[in-house]
Amino acid sequence: MAEVRNRKVLLKRYVTGYPAEDDMEVVDGTVHLAVPQGLQAPAVRLKNLYLSCDAWMRGRMSKRDDPVTVVNDFVLGEALTNFGVSMVIDSTHPDYHAGDLVWGMSGWEEYTLISEPASLVRINHPELPLSYYTGVLGMSGLTAFAGLFDVCKPKKGDTFFVSAAFGAVGQIVGQLAKLAGCYVVGSVGSDEKVSLLKGKLGFDDAINYRKEPDLGAALSRCFPEGIDIYFDNVGGATLDAALLCMRTRGRVAVCGMVSQYNLDDPAAGVRMRNLPLLVAKRIRMEGFNVADYLADGPYYRWFEEEMAGYLRDGRVTYVEDVVEGLHGAPAALVGIFQGRNVGRQLIVVARE
Amino acid sequence: MAEVRNRKVLLKRYVTGYPAEDDMEVVDGTVHLAVPQGLQAPAVRLKNLYLSCDAWMRGRMSKRDDPVTVVNDFVLGEALTNFGVSMVIDSTHPDYHAGDLVWGMSGWEEYTLISEPASLVRINHPELPLSYYTGVLGMSGLTAFAGLFDVCKPKKGDTFFVSAAFGAVGQIVGQLAKLAGCYVVGSVGSDEKVSLLKGKLGFDDAINYRKEPDLGAALSRCFPEGIDIYFDNVGGATLDAALLCMRTRGRVAVCGMVSQYNLDDPAAGVRMRNLPLLVAKRIRMEGFNVADYLADGPYYRWFEEEMAGYLRDGRVTYVEDVVEGLHGAPAALVGIFQGRNVGRQLIVVARE
Incomplete structure (x- = not known):
């Protein structure tokens, strides 16, 4: 097979505070497409089509003693990694063949060699937009689905609040909570997103x-009888305000704390005043991670069928913010922390 | 029946920051011991024997818009209230008779009229020290028992950390966790208490x-493989350090957050840096309140029999710090926040 260009997005230096575009570098190398001879185990060469661009990548951009995410830090000088949708173009593994469509952890580059193909997930619904497997049919959708039904356990009539509500997970979990019969309110950072949500x-x-000087007062206005379920994507001041408005026996599903990922001085932490309300209101607060569900094949397949059905009949809508080409990837990642993306941020590497 | 002296401890003013002795006042009045004629419902006159003295009373000493405890604020100029052990000396209620021994919410005074006698709990084990019903056989014991078995759900071999470990609840929950097969470590504020715990x-x-400049390091030393269960009585920096040392799928039972009760500026809150670890470690953090168990008669009676058995055969030991007489009650309450008490603080009003 041919030797071709392989464009990559590398991590140039470890990050403190907010990431900047020049913490990353886009470089062009070359790659032999064939899976190399003499590897110890069967492997697969992927051509990457769509790549996810997520806030949780921030944690991996620092060198940490006590990691706050469940995956390893990125390696300096190597391509960033994250979930993506890809096509198999060469394989020495008997279960994979050229032309297969898969999603899984891949590189921020054009072609990636996967040494553990068992981590790849087959795409069963190519009739839907393939990019959906970076989001609503991939990790974000599974996160929303598992977090809602396994952790929040909504009942009809529950009041439901979600932060970062127009993000990759937020927009899905809000719509699923509506389908479950909840009264759903989201917080976002622009009037445009408010309009889109409603x-x-x-x-x-x-x-x-951004327009609410007193978040607690805003939540009290939206939830005059309190919040049954808070799906937390941001932590910090929003979590603190939500605690104030929780009902007795409320549940907080902690999916992420994006507000704390970029602190200049992580040792300073964030000021919380309402944690004692956990006692008075008997609140249950629970962190969860989608990694616990991915290995569970049947759970993912059940979710995939359910969600494909919702998408086909229009009960769930998904808004994507698409960047064309890897050269735009660093700006897209930086933009997430400024709320620049409108909907699920993803990068198109190739359309087939 | 006679008119006699009734000494009381009154709240003189609402408190900001730490309570001081002169926020309270000890005054002598008189009382007719007979239950008054013409009340709308049957009532009971109690002679108070032992009164509980607890950190959670602090919350009720302020006037609050958003109460952080589950009971009402104290009323200025009236006796403080809390749980106590008492003898019935007059009754117009058919279920109670002079000489009955009960425990329940009473006043910080010598004689209290109870207008809702259904709130009183009969004492089934008068052969044990009656004062135990202010603690190990009363609210503190029930809190420890329900918090441990209903919220923490310990398994044999779990590692267990408790703060305020020599307090009313801490010393019991630690011993129960040992009985459940856990490895148990407590934090306290003096070397004397360290010796007593061990x-x-x-x-x-x-x-x-107080001697650990880095609480997280101290916990890592005590728990080289991490904490499975943290029973939190204090919140704040101790909670933050415990989060750092929790194992994956660890559980935090939030019983109280005494470190936050006396903040000069509650609006400033406390700095927390490790809440994002809830996600990475899938930690479940749950507030609970003993009030949910008290109304449940059979649960309390089950607990009472279990605990009476542990006390009789010496599997649970209980250390009390006894103040003689109501005149010493204000200093005893203030002393709790300085860690002056050694063991469960209680006040003897009369020995029979």
Whole structure:
């Protein structure tokens, strides 16, 4: 097979505070497409089509003694990694053949060699947009689905609040909570997103947190009888305000704490005043991680069928913010922390 | 019946920051011991024998818009209230008779009229020290028992950490966790208490947090493989350090957050840096309140029999710090926040 260009997005230096575009570098190398001879185990060469661009990558961009995410730090001088949708172009593994469509952990580059092909997930619904497997049919959708039904356990009539509500996970979990019969309110960082949540995604209400001097008061206005379930994507001041508004026996599913990922001085932490309300209100707060569900094949396949059905009949809508080409990837990742993306941020490497 | 002296401890003013002795006042009045004629419902006159003196009373000493405890604020100029052990000396209720021994919410005074006698709990084990019903056989014991078995759900071999470990609840929950097969470490505020925990109460290890410049390091030393269960009585920096040392799928039972009760500026809150670890470690953090168990008669009676058995055969030991007479009650309450008490603080009003 041919030797071709392989464009990559590398990590140039470990990050403190907010990441900047020049913490990364886009470089062009070359690659022999064939899986190399003489590897110890069967392997697969992928051509990457779509790559996820997520806030949780930030944790991996620092060198840490006590990692705050469940995966390893990125390696300096190597391509960033994250979930993506790819096509197999060469394989020495009997279960994979050229032309197979898969999703899984891949590189921020054009072609990636996968030495553990068992980590790849087959795509069963290529009739839907393939890019959905970076989001609503991939990790984000599974995170929303498992977090809602396994951790939050919503009942009809529950009041449901989600932060980062127009993000990769937020927009899905809000729509699923609506389908489960909840009253759903989201917080977002712009009036445009407020309109999209209420108009396009059918949320009952939404707040622009940047325009609310008192988040607790805003939540009390949206939830005069309190919050049964808070799906937390941001932590910090939003979590603190939500605790104030929780009902007795409320549940907080902690999916992420994006507000704490970029602190200049992580040792300083964030100020919390309402944690004692956990006792008075008997609140259950539970962190969960989608990694616990991925290995569980049947759970993912059940989710994939359910979600494909929702998407086909229009009960769930998914908004994507698409960047064309790897050269735009660093700006896209930096933009997430400024709330620049509108909907699920992804990068198109190739359309086939 | 006679008119007699009724000494009381009143709240003189609402408190900001730490309570001081002169926020309270000890005054002598008089009382007719007979239950008054013409009440709308049957009532009971109690002679108070032992009164509980607890950190959680602090919350009720402030006037609050958003109460952080589950009971009402104290009323200025009236006797403080808390759980106590009492003898019935007059009754117009058919279920109670002079001489009955009961425990329940009473006043910080010599004689209290109870207008809802259904709130009183009969004492089934008068052969044990009656004062135990202010603690190990009362609210503190029930809190430890329900918190451990209903919320923490310990398994044999679990590692167990408890803060305020020589307090009313801490010393019991640590011993129960030992009985359940856990490795148990407590944090306390003096070397004397460290010795008592390890010597008298059989804890596996203990730390004096005042002597530890880095609480997280101290916990890592005590728990080289991490903490499965943290029973939190204090919140704040200790909770933050415990989160750092929790194992994956660890559980935090939040019983109280005494470190946050006396903040000069509650709006400033406390700095927390490790909450994002809830996600990475899939930690479940759950507040609970003993009030949910008290109304449940059979649960309390089950607990009472179990605990009476542990006390009789010496598997649970209970250390009390006894103040003689109501005149010493304000200093005893203030002393709790300075860690002055050694063991469960209680006040003897009368020995029979």
